[in-house]
Amino acid sequence: MANKLIDIVNVSKSYGDNLVLDELNLYIRENEFLTLLGPSGCGKTTLLRILGGFESCDSGHIIFDGKNINNVPPNKRQLNTVFQKYALFSHMSIAENIAFGLKIKGKSKAYINDKIRYALKLVNLDGYENRTPDSLSGGQQQRIAIARAIVNEPKVLLLDEPLGALDLKLRQDMQYELIRLKNELGITFIYVTHDQEEALTMSDTIVVMNQGYIQQIGTPEDIYNEPENAFVADFIGESNILPAVMVEDKLVKILGVNFPCVDVGFGKNKPVDAVIRPEDIDLVKPEEGLLEGVVTHLIFKGVHYEMEVSANNFDWLVHSTDMVPVGTTVGIKVDPFDIQIMKKPESEDEEAVPVEE
Amino acid sequence: MKSKKLLAGPYLFWSVSFIIIPLLMIFYYGLTDQDGAFTFANLAKITTPENLKALGLALLLSLISTLICLVMAYPLAMILASMNVNQTSFIVLIFILPMWMNFLLRTLAWQTLLEKNGVINSILSFFHLPQLAIINTPYAIILGMVYNFLPFMVLPIYNVLVKIDKDVINAARDLGANNRQTFFKIILPLTVPGIISGITMVFVPALTTFVISDLLGGSKILLIGNVIEQEFKQGSNWHVGSGLSLVLMIFIILSMALIAKYDKDGEGTAF
Numbered sequence: 001m002a003n004k005l006i007d008i009v010n011v012s013k014s015y016g017d018n019l020v021l022d023e024l025n026l027y028i029r030e031n032e033f034l035t036l037l038g039p040s041g042c043g044k045t046t047l048l049r050i051l052g053g054f055e056s057c058d059s060g061h062i063i064f065d066g067k068n069i070n071n072v073p074p075n076k077r078q079l080n081t082v083f084q085k086y087a088l089f090s091h092m093s094i095a096e097n098i099a100f101g102l103k104i105k106g107k108s109k110a111y112i113n114d115k116i117r118y119a120l121k122l123v124n125l126d127g128y129e130n131r132t133p134d135s136l137s138g139g140q141q142q143r144i145a146i147a148r149a150i151v152n153e154p155k156v157l158l159l160d161e162p163l164g165a166l167d168l169k170l171r172q173d174m175q176y177e178l179i180r181l182k183n184e185l186g187i188t189f190i191y192v193t194h195d196q197e198e199a200l201t202m203s204d205t206i207v208v209m210n211q212g213y214i215q216q217i218g219t220p221e222d223i224y225n226e227p228e229n230a231f232v233a234d235f236i237g238e239s240n241i242l243p244a245v246m247v248e249d250k251l252v253k254i255l256g257v258n259f260p261c262v263d264v265g266f267g268k269n270k271p272v273d274a275v276i277r278p279e280d281i282d283l284v285k286p287e288e289g290l291l292e293g294v295v296t297h298l299i300f301k302g303v304h305y306e307m308e309v310s311a312n313n314f315d316w317l318v319h320s321t322d323m324v325p326v327g328t329t330v331g332i333k334v335d336p337f338d339i340q341i342m343k344k345p346e347s348e349d350e351e352a353v354p355v356e357e
Numbered sequence: 358m359k360s361k362k363l364l365a366g367p368y369l370f371w372s373v374s375f376i377i378i379p380l381l382m383i384f385y386y387g388l389t390d391q392d393g394a395f396t397f398a399n400l401a402k403i404t405t406p407e408n409l410k411a412l413g414l415a416l417l418l419s420l421i422s423t424l425i426c427l428v429m430a431y432p433l434a435m436i437l438a439s440m441n442v443n444q445t446s447f448i449v450l451i452f453i454l455p456m457w458m459n460f461l462l463r464t465l466a467w468q469t470l471l472e473k474n475g476v477i478n479s480i481l482s483f484f485h486l487p488q489l490a491i492i493n494t495p496y497a498i499i500l501g502m503v504y505n506f507l508p509f510m511v512l513p514i515y516n517v518l519v520k521i522d523k524d525v526i527n528a529a530r531d532l533g534a535n536n537r538q539t540f541f542k543i544i545l546p547l548t549v550p551g552i553i554s555g556i557t558m559v560f561v562p563a564l565t566t567f568v569i570s571d572l573l574g575g576s577k578i579l580l581i582g583n584v585i586e587q588e589f590k591q592g593s594n595w596h597v598g599s600g601l602s603l604v605l606m607i608f609i610i611l612s613m614a615l616i617a618k619y620d621k622d623g624e625g626t627a628f
Contacts, residue, residue: 052527052531053530053531054527054530054531073530073535074527074530074531075530075531075532075533075534075535077531080531080532081527081528081531083524083527083528084524085522085524087522087524087525087527087528088525088528089525089528089529089543089547090525090547091546091547091549100529100532100534100542101532101533104532104533104534104538105533148528148532149531149532152532152533
């Protein structure tokens with residue numbers, strides 16, 4: 001794939017005694033849609049603000065296009081930011097807002113007017129030139145904030161939870177709009193969010209962060225299907241995380257029962273964590289399953305039913321489009337490739353923590 | 358609904374008896390002569406050379422004082438706004454503290470400080486330094502105005518400054534503006550409402566004051582406020598005093614309208 005555009009080397013940042021980023025290393029390639037994903041307080045916004053130049057890092061280097069930009073002020077950086085609360089200039093019209101960066105750069109009037117029209121068309125708000133920011137809805141203001149940033153033709157667009165304040169429907173529309181924009185403009189997006197669905201939908205690469213550390217970097221498929229630790233498994237989607245013992249290659253003992261799996265290289269009789277996604281569990285007749293359990297809860301979720309099955313002293317979370325009434329005895333079956341084996345957490349920050357949303 | 362209206366009763370009584378009726382009396386006295394006949398003669402009294410001079414001087418001194426207040430208050434408000442909350446409340450307290458003392462007392466204190474044989478000159482002569490001779494001059498009046506009215510300029514500007522979202526300033530920097538451009542294109546326009554109310558709160562009381570000019574200007578320098586005061590107290594001519602008050606009121610309304618108009622042209626969305 002394309003070259004490294006931004007290289008983040010050993011970056012640390014703390015506020016007082018609170019270590020927000022700890023020796024973080026990450027690189028971002030050209031034309032990549034990279035998402036920093038994590039619970040609040042994981043350091044993702046701080047990292048973005050360091051990239052934007054609004055915060056400085058305590059140690060480490062930010063390399064942009066081969067040059068160290070640690071001491072470059074925000075107005076000299078070739079990147080633009082879309083802020084969480086839009087931060088539009090309320091004393092200016094929409095056109096003046098969009099023209100702000102171009103006027104400062106001393107572009108000609110004709111060029112600026114062209115750019116305003118082009119940008120408004122791009123965000124589907126043609127004809128809004130003379131409106132004021134206050135007269136626009138949240139979603140429209142957000143699109144103006146994006147237009148204001150992209151007319152400057154930055155190499156990188158930083159987006160700080162830009163859809164956080166919008167309602168669900170609008171958020172989904174804006175997700176597709178952002179993907180379209182990214183493809184049309186061909187610039188690098190660095191996107192901060194705590195919403196895993198948003199991250200999975202839009203990203204080329206997801207960086208899962210927790211407590212200042214990177215937990216996993218990968219494509220959305222990697223992150224969802226092959227979480228490296230319990231934190232990632234728990235944060236991305238729903239999952240059953242079970243203590244298990246790797247008996248040998250391709251065989252894992254979960255809750256005292258041997259399950260065939262596809263993972264190798266963990267050694268013999270090693271304690272591990274096994275992750276099984278609720279939609280990967282098949283409920284079958286009791287005699288056909290590897291485990292036998294009783295359905296204890298049943299909730300209709302629209303697309304599927306969410307069930308809890310109590311088996312071998314563990315409440316299994318199961319998603320299925322078929323309803324099984326509460327009290328039914330069922331068998332639990334899992335295909336070998338649906339079991340994801342993870343090493344036991346080595347540090348506290350890799351443990352699954354409850355997510356506050 | 359009716360009981361809620363009743364709650365406004367005490368204030369209604371207050372404003373009718375102490376604002377509306379006196380105002381109507383000023384209009385009555387201002388537009389009649391000793392015999393009660395309608396006349397514009399009292400208003401025309403403003404055109405006598407002494408009265409014109411007093412009005413001109415009052416306008417000049419209050420304009421200068423307002424400008425000095427603005428120049429001093431804006432940077433101060435910016436410093437206050439950039440500090441964290443604990444420090445700010447302490448410094449704001451320092452500024453408000455003098456306001457808790459009586460206005461007359463503070464002005465009298467300045468008189469004592471500035472007098473020919475006053476505190477400042479005693480200290481200066483102790484060190485064999487040249488004497489300060491600004492008491493009974495317009496400079497002393499400006500000093501008194503600035504000292505008394507400065508907090509009224511700082512607070513409204515500070516209030517709008519702290520309400521500006523930090524990310525709006527970050528956004529301007531992000532879009533390529535340096536510190537100077539950020540200040541003139543973003544911060545200053547966004548604080549116009551605070552500047553306007555600061556100017557109003559300094560200019561109007563400065564224009565109408567007679568206490569400061571009395572105490573710090575001696576009896577030699579007459580501002581329009583002093584002239585009106587004399588008409589009421591020494592001349593006992595309520596008709597002329599009221600007439601001049603009406604003229605002054607027109608000037609205040611005119612200047613406020615001017616500011617409001619200028620603001621509308623410069624900043625359509627400031628309010």
